[in-house]
Amino acid sequence: MELREAITTRRSVRKYKSDPIPEQTVKELLELAAWAPSGMNTQPWLYVVIEGKDYLKDLSDKCKAYLLDIMEELPALQIYRTSLSNPDNNIFYGAPSLVLIYGNQNAFTYPNDCSMAALNLMLAAWERGIGSCWIGFARAFCGTPEFKEELKVPPEYQLVATVILGYPAGPPVKGSRKDIKVSFHRK
Numbered sequence: 001m002e003l004r005e006a007i008t009t010r011r012s013v014r015k016y017k018s019d020p021i022p023e024q025t026v027k028e029l030l031e032l033a034a035w036a037p038s039g040m041n042t043q044p045w046l047y048v049v050i051e052g053k054d055y056l057k058d059l060s061d062k063c064k065a066y067l068l069d070i071m072e073e074l075p076a077l078q079i080y081r082t083s084l085s086n087p088d089n090n091i092f093y094g095a096p097s098l099v100l101i102y103g104n105q106n107a108f109t110y111p112n113d114c115s116m117a118a119l120n121l122m123l124a125a126w127e128r129g130i131g132s133c134w135i136g137f138a139r140a141f142c143g144t145p146e147f148k149e150e151l152k153v154p155p156e157y158q159l160v161a162t163v164i165l166g167y168p169a170g171p172p173v174k175g176s177r178k179d180i181k182v183s184f185h186r187k
């Protein structure tokens with residue numbers, strides 16, 4: 001797949017087959033993700049991969065409950081109250097793998113670095129026919145000190161990206177983009 005095709009046909013996938021992704025494939029994708037640029041080449045990412053249908057469903061429930069708890073402090077979330085309250089709503093869409101990308105906060109540019117690694121991951125996955133979706137709903141709970149401790153993530157690492165991976169259960173939806181806003185200045 002040409003890079004242009006990968007960039008323009010990658011879509012957030014929200015329906016997955018239950019087939020697991022081989023561990024070796026996940027590792028290869030994470031190696032590719034790590035070719036992202038990073039400030040001063042600090043490569044501050046730490047990956048945690050969570051797998052297992054029940055584990056992910058349980059985590060989805062915890063993420064939803066956590067968001068409902070903090071909703072008063074985050075008015076922008078109010079529009080999701082109904083869907084987050086729905087017990088059938090799995091925020092991970094039944095994907096077999098969830099990749100959490102934590103960044104070492106001692107690296108000044110860690111949010112940028114880890115976000116670029118996440119996009120590399122998504123494009124590399126897509127090139128192999130593996131779908132992905134960044135799940136922002138997972139960030140609050142998976143970033144808590146308690147959850148990090150459970151995963152043995154050192155305290156100096158902050159959660160940046162939460163990306164599900166899996167084999168798409170259907171054809172990709174068509175994407176659309178706004179016209180870009182750009183100005184050139186030359187002298």
Ligand SMILES: Cc1cc2nc3c(=O)[nH]c(=O)nc-3n(C[C@H](O)[C@H](O)[C@H](O)COP(=O)(O)O)c2cc1C
Nearest residue numbers: 010011012013014091133134135136137138175176
């Ligand atoms: C930071 C971030 C958070 C996101 N959170 C969610 C989410 O919680 N659930 C979801 O279904 N999609 C989520 N998305 C996916 C976006 O909705 C999606 O990228 C956007 O609609 C553009 O569609 P495309 O990825 O198919 O091009 C998120 C994307 C980003 C970059």
